[in-house]
Amino acid sequence: MAAALLVRALASLPGPRCALRCGASCSVEKWFSKHISSDNRPKQPLTAYIRFCKDQQPIFRKQNPDVNILDITKKIAHAWRELPASEKQPYEAAAKIDRQVYKEQMAKYKAQLSPAQEEALKEEKRRKMAKRRATRKKRQLTVLGKPKRPRSAFNIFMAEHFQEAKGASVPGKMKNLFEEWQKMTSSQKKMYQQLAEDDKIRYENEMKSWEDHMAEIGREDLVRYKNRRKPSKGKKTTKKKTSKQRATTVKKSLGSKVAAPAMKKKRVKAKQSEE
Template sequence: MITTWRLLFPINGANLLCTRRLATTQDSIVSKLKRNIEKDILPPKPKKPLNAFIQYFLSIKEQLHKEYPNCTQKDILKKVAEQWTQVDPTIKQNFQKQYMEQQSVYKQKLMDYKNSITDDQQMLIQNQLIKKEHALERSQIKQKLADLGKPKRPLTAFFLFMQDNKMLKDSQVSQKDWMKNISKEWKNLTMEAKNKYTAEAARLTEKYKTDIKKWEKNMIQEGHQDLLKSTLKSKRNTNIDKHKE
C-alpha cells in the first residue's frame, strides 16, 4: 500500500533526505533503534545532564531572541558561541561545577536504572531489536533493489482509477476526505467503466511478471543473486535460527 501510494504521489525533498540518511553506518542506526526500543518498553531512562556551554546558552537564549528577533536559531547559537569565549572565567566555572554535580547524580541514577531492569525485559529488548534490525535490513535492500532497476509492482484497478482522478482533486479538500470520496466513486462506478481499469491492471500485471523474470535473470548474471527474494528469505531464516541458539 505504501509503495503504491509513493507511485501516485512521488516523494518530496524531505522524504528524499530521509532516504539518503539510510546510508549512515549500521552501528549508528542499530544504536538508535536500541534507544527507541528502551524508550518503548522500559521505565524512563535518566537523562544525561547538559554540559556547561549548553546550560549557558539556555540561560541567555530568551534574552538574545528579544535582542535579535530576526535571527535564526543557527545565528543565535553562533552569537552565543562567540560570547562564550569571552565569558568571565568565574561564571564558566560555576556552570562547569553545576554540570559535574549533575553528572555525579546522573551516574548514580543510571546505575539504579540498570539494576532495576529484569531478565524478562532484557530478553524483550533483544527480541525487539532483532525485529527492528530485520526491518532496517529490508528497507536498505529495497532501496538497493530500486537502484538496480527492479521493476515496480503495477497499480491495481482502483489505484489506476485514483491516478486518473488525482489531478482533479480540490486543494481545499483534505487527503482523508478525498480518499473517502474517491472510494465511494469507485464503488458506484458501472461495471463497464470498471472493466477499463481492470483490463489495464491485468495487462500491467502480465508485463510485470515478464519484466521481473528478465530482471532476476540479469541479477544472477551480474552476481546479485544474494538480493533475490528466495535467497533473502533463506538468509533471514538462518539468522533467526542463530539468534535462537
C-alpha cells in the first residue's frame, strides 16, 4: 500500500519522477531478462539515427556548453532531418550490416533456448511492444492537449514540500515525506484534501471540454465510453417507422400473392356459369 502510494506520488514531481520510474521499470526488466536468457543474448543494433547522435553529441555539447541535453537532442534531430541523403547513406549502410548480423546471431541464440525460455522471450517482446504503443498513445494525447489527471492530497503535499525535505537522495526524501504525511492529523491533512477535491473538479471540467472537442474533430475513440454521444431519439424513431413501413409492404405483397389464385378461380367460375 505504501509503495503504491509513493509511486503514484511521482506524478507530482517534474524532475525526479522520471529517474525513479526508470529505475523501478529497468530493475524489473533486468530481472525478467536474467531469468529467461543467458549473458550471450545478442544486443539490438543501433539505428542510423542513433549512430548519427552518438557521433554528433560531443560536437554539439562542445559548441553549446550552456545548453541542456534535451535541447541538444532537439538540435541533433533537426540536423538529421536536414542532412542530405548522400550524407545519411554511410550511417544507414552501417546500420543495415549490423541488422543482418543481429538477425543471424538471434537465430543461433533462439536455437539454444528451451521451449519455456522461447515462450518467455516472446512474452517479453509482446510486453515491450505494448509499452511502446502505450508511450506513443500517451505522446499523442499530450499533443492533443489532454488535461492532466487530478492529484491526490499526498501528491500535492509532496510537490509543496519536496525541495526542503530531508534526505540525500530522491527515494530518501520521498520516504521521509511519506512518514511525515502519516504522522499528520486529519485537520492538518484537510487543506490538502480540499485542494485535491478542487483539482478533481478542474479535471472533470477540462475533460468535458476536451472530449467535446475530440468528438467534433472525429476522435471520439479518445472519449471515455460513458461520455460518448448517443444517437438522437429522432433518428431512432425514423428507423422504427421505416421498419414498420417495410413490414406493412411485405404483408401487402404476401396478401396479394395469396389472394391472386382465389380471384382467378372466381373469375373462371363466373365465366363457366355465363356459358
